[in-house]
Amino acid sequence: MKHYNYLLATDIDNTLTGDPEALKELRNDLEALRKKGELFLVLSTGRRLNQVLDGFENEFIPRGDAIVSQVGTEIYLPPFSLSSRPNDEWNRKLNGQFSRGKALEFVEGIEGLELQPEEFNTPLKVSCYLDKAPDPEKAVEQIRRRIEDKGESCQVVWSSGRDLDIIPADAGKGKAIRFLINHLELSPKQVIVAGDSGNDRSMFDEFESGIIVGNAKPELKKLQEEHPGGKLFFAEKLYAAGVLEGLKHFGVL
Ligand code: GLC
Numbered sequence: 491m492k493h494y495n496y497l498l499a500t501d502i503d504n505t506l507t508g509d510p511e512a513l514k515e516l517r518n519d520l521e522a523l524r525k526k527g528e529l530f531l532v533l534s535t536g537r538r539l540n541q542v543l544d545g546f547e548n549e550f551i552p553r554g555d556a557i558v559s560q561v562g563t564e565i566y567l568p569p570f571s572l573s574s575r576p577n578d579e580w581n582r583k584l585n586g587q588f589s590r591g592k593a594l595e596f597v598e599g600i601e602g603l604e605l606q607p608e609e610f611n612t613p614l615k616v617s618c619y620l621d622k623a624p625d626p627e628k629a630v631e632q633i634r635r636r637i638e639d640k641g642e643s644c645q646v647v648w649s650s651g652r653d654l655d656i657i658p659a660d661a662g663k664g665k666a667i668r669f670l671i672n673h674l675e676l677s678p679k680q681v682i683v684a685g686d687s688g689n690d691r692s693m694f695d696e697f698e699s700g701i702i703v704g705n706a707k708p709e710l711k712k713l714q715e716e717h718p719g720g721k722l723f724f725a726e727k728l729y730a731a732g733v734l735e736g737l738k739h740f741g742v743l
């Protein structure tokens with residue numbers, strides 16, 4: 491088994507993307523560390539696999555050692571291609587606790603709610619837009635309450651004032667990374683996570699060391715109060731420049 495110093499799990503949209511020049515610099519730095527075998531890089535995203543692969547080609551996204559996609563409902567290991575299959579163990583574990591049909595009942599009749607296009611809705615993820623609801627926050631609370639009342643093993647992930655995902659209780663970016671480090675025999679202390687919005691929350695809840703980029707959404711800014719003893723780093727810089735700032739703070743670069 492390889493000995494890595496760090497595992498960096500970073501979100502893609504508005505964490506890596508947003509400043510292509512800074513991202514090129516970050517990509518060079520990360521690739522140098524990967525070449526030395528010091529860094530295990532995880533791309534941890536709401537995107538579908540094909541959108542991540544597209545990002546490798548067209549958006550300077552660094553190639554990772556693992557991809558956690560669809561808000562932590564799928565995990566991919568190399569070699570990555572359009573025909574890659576998600577990790578079967580993870581898939582089976584989540585499948586056993588989730589019913590898409592039941593998850594859809596929780597969003598039924600919510601005013602203004604729209605289902606996201608079909609390609610973002612999978613057997614393990616019900617995704618909707620709530621920005622047209624009269625009071626999106628209230629609607630989220632209502633959906634959460636419905637789930638609690640039924641005692642269902644699923645969770646709501648709420649991001650950017652627009653995106654609502656219902657995924658299995660044991661899914662999410664944070665738990666998917668925990669699954670990976672168990673397989674890699676890495677300690678949680680070696681993990682650094684980076685993100686900008688609600689679907690990254692589970693990573694900050696699961697691991698101590700985290701980088702919140704300067705452009706983060708309000709739902710992450712309040713993490714400071716919620717994890718007073720943690721090692722969260724609130725970067726001043728935006729997007730990939732914020733990730734670079736954070737990696738210097740943690741002594742990785
Ligand atoms: C990505 C996914 C979308 C999800 C959002 C927030 O944009 O495509 O389905 O709702 O992330 O998690």
Ligand code: MG
Nearest residue numbers: 501503504686
């Ligand atoms: Mg993001």
